[in-house]
Amino acid sequence: MIRDYVNFTFKNVKKRGLRSWLTMLGIFIGIASIVALISLGNSLQKGITGQFSGFGTDKLTISNAETGYGPPGSTTIKKLTENDFNIINNINGIEFVIPRYVRSAEIKYGKVSNYQYVASLPIEEGKIKTVYNALNLKIDSGRLIKEGDTGKVLLGNNYFKEDIFGKKISTGKSIEIQGKKFKVSGILKEASTFIVNSIILVPEKDVKELFNIDNEIDLIVVQVKDEKNIKNIAEDIRNALRKDRNLDIGEEDFSVQTPEENLEAINTILSILNLIIIAIASISLFVGGIGIANTMYTSVVERTKDIGIMKSIGARNKDILLLFLFESSILGLVGGIGGVIIGLGLAFSISYMASIFLPGLEITTFGIDFSILLISFSIFFSFLIGAMSGIFPALQASKLTPVEALRK
Amino acid sequence: MNIIELKNAKKYFKVGDSLVRAVDGIDFGVKKGEFISVMGPSGSGKSTSMNLIGSLDIPTHGKVFLDGIDISTLHESELARIRGEKIGFIFQNFNLISNLTAKENIMLPMIFQEVTKRERINIAEELLEKVGLSNRMDSLANQLSGGERQRVAIARALANNPEVILADEPTGNLDSNNGEMVMDFLNKLNKEGKTIIMITHEEELAKKYSQKIYWLKDGKIEKITRGKL
Numbered sequence: 225m226i227r228d229y230v231n232f233t234f235k236n237v238k239k240r241g242l243r244s245w246l247t248m249l250g251i252f253i254g255i256a257s258i259v260a261l262i263s264l265g266n267s268l269q270k271g272i273t274g275q276f277s278g279f280g281t282d283k284l285t286i287s288n289a290e291t292g293y294g295p296p297g298s299t300t301i302k303k304l305t306e307n308d309f310n311i312i313n314n315i316n317g318i319e320f321v322i323p324r325y326v327r328s329a330e331i332k333y334g335k336v337s338n339y340q341y342v343a344s345l346p347i348e349e350g351k352i353k354t355v356y357n358a359l360n361l362k363i364d365s366g367r368l369i370k371e372g373d374t375g376k377v378l379l380g381n382n383y384f385k386e387d388i389f390g391k392k393i394s395t396g397k398s399i400e401i402q403g404k405k406f407k408v409s410g411i412l413k414e415a416s417t418f419i420v421n422s423i424i425l426v427p428e429k430d431v432k433e434l435f436n437i438d439n440e441i442d443l444i445v446v447q448v449k450d451e452k453n454i455k456n457i458a459e460d461i462r463n464a465l466r467k468d469r470n471l472d473i474g475e476e477d478f479s480v481q482t483p484e485e486n487l488e489a490i491n492t493i494l495s496i497l498n499l500i501i502i503a504i505a506s507i508s509l510f511v512g513g514i515g516i517a518n519t520m521y522t523s524v525v526e527r528t529k530d531i532g533i534m535k536s537i538g539a540r541n542k543d544i545l546l547l548f549l550f551e552s553s554i555l556g557l558v559g560g561i562g563g564v565i566i567g568l569g570l571a572f573s574i575s576y577m578a579s580i581f582l583p584g585l586e587i588t589t590f591g592i593d594f595s596i597l598l599i600s601f602s603i604f605f606s607f608l609i610g611a612m613s614g615i616f617p618a619l620q621a622s623k624l625t626p627v628e629a630l631r632k
Numbered sequence: 633m634n635i636i637e638l639k640n641a642k643k644y645f646k647v648g649d650s651l652v653r654a655v656d657g658i659d660f661g662v663k664k665g666e667f668i669s670v671m672g673p674s675g676s677g678k679s680t681s682m683n684l685i686g687s688l689d690i691p692t693h694g695k696v697f698l699d700g701i702d703i704s705t706l707h708e709s710e711l712a713r714i715r716g717e718k719i720g721f722i723f724q725n726f727n728l729i730s731n732l733t734a735k736e737n738i739m740l741p742m743i744f745q746e747v748t749k750r751e752r753i754n755i756a757e758e759l760l761e762k763v764g765l766s767n768r769m770d771s772l773a774n775q776l777s778g779g780e781r782q783r784v785a786i787a788r789a790l791a792n793n794p795e796v797i798l799a800d801e802p803t804g805n806l807d808s809n810n811g812e813m814v815m816d817f818l819n820k821l822n823k824e825g826k827t828i829i830m831i832t833h834e835e836e837l838a839k840k841y842s843q844k845i846y847w848l849k850d851g852k853i854e855k856i857t858r859g860k861l
Contacts, residue, residue: 232732536721537788
């Protein structure tokens, strides 16, 4: 019986041809935008989360309270010092502490010179590796800087790929930093972030010499022993620095950032973004639902005679109601399935285009992430919209008396 | 016992401020196996009477009994079921569902009576053979000629093996050859034991095929005459 109704319904939908497709367009657009945007959004969220967790959930960054723009530590009023380093180093639960230096420097290659940020690499091999892992740095050509290296520089991929200095820089060449020659030890693999691609890494000893740094530290990175304690350790560092600087809570001129805090902030923004996307797509779905209702009302008027015929040959109100409800549900369902296919196609195309035009982005950052749950929910939801939009027209159809319906 | 019985049935409509007495007190009874015609000029209340006789409409006054049951006491769904089971309709303009095939049109009334699919197919194919349209089984209703459509309509009316066939001007839209073929069918069905009620304005047909003719005028029965059968 149900199968007969479905069969009958498909015939009616097919009979109306173009009009059925136009009716489903609203649902197509709504579902397609939901599926495409959520798939892309999820993958973006995963990608960004991945990058942050790549930095490690067992590391803390201490910097001075920022004044505004520029890399961490470069624009602060009061610098961190060796004293702060020692205080932090004495806190329980810490594996080791890495001082980092980030400075703007004049870089010269050939005849072209300009200003770029230069960052330090720590002295000990273990700490160097920590920096490489935290920033997910991989070598493209040449080799990474090791403990004991001096007068060497590691460059981000942009210096090899783009003509920043009028020509490309490759491994083995020399560049001048603040007037001193450095040999390019290696070029890093292209990464998904601009910061890594334009990085210039120099051994700590060289940086300190170049900028005559004695006591100051731009940034302190803390590796904790057990990431479970990271929040407590962050709090211990805050307390110790506050005590040393004689500051009350809220007066801090430094900041201790845990990776979780960064992640939470970004996740909140992305969730809001997702909500906005869903809200916009819902409007389209609502309009799609009205489209279905409109088509169904027209269908009731057009098929009044058929309703009369069916009633005269034994159809009950319930049968007519079901027939029309099936029809609107099928419009919703087919619209939903089409929307999912179009949406996934759209998401794949966008991610493909992104990989062509923004090659630095890893596929995880701008790939697509679709779940069976999202697809099933979208299809079920569009089916539901179809069914709900059909309720009133179907009720109207079912209540027609055979005589008045046949008279049409 | 009468299969269908109307007792002082009246059907009034309000049109604006005036009251139209389309059927104004009809007593009518049909027994199993009878061939009855209802005659009358247009506006005499033929169509409204047919609606009451076929239980498609409920009288404003009086009673209509279908197989001894007062239809006004039945719930909509029960009435629909009994109507589908007891009465087969043949209409002047065929009233087939245009986007269904001949076979599907015949199967439709059986769907509403919840007949199994296998049985539906068997019965529909049998009936199509009976009306000589086995070769047009899968043609859409709107691809058939007028005569073929009316034969499909007859087959559809027979689908649930009803006791009564109610034919409203069955030859009205057909040429004389096809008209005759349809009438021969009805005659044959009557011989096989079906009760036939035909609404017509063609006196010749009424006289030739029916046993009893009800003459309507102004919503009332003017006279009842005997046919040639």
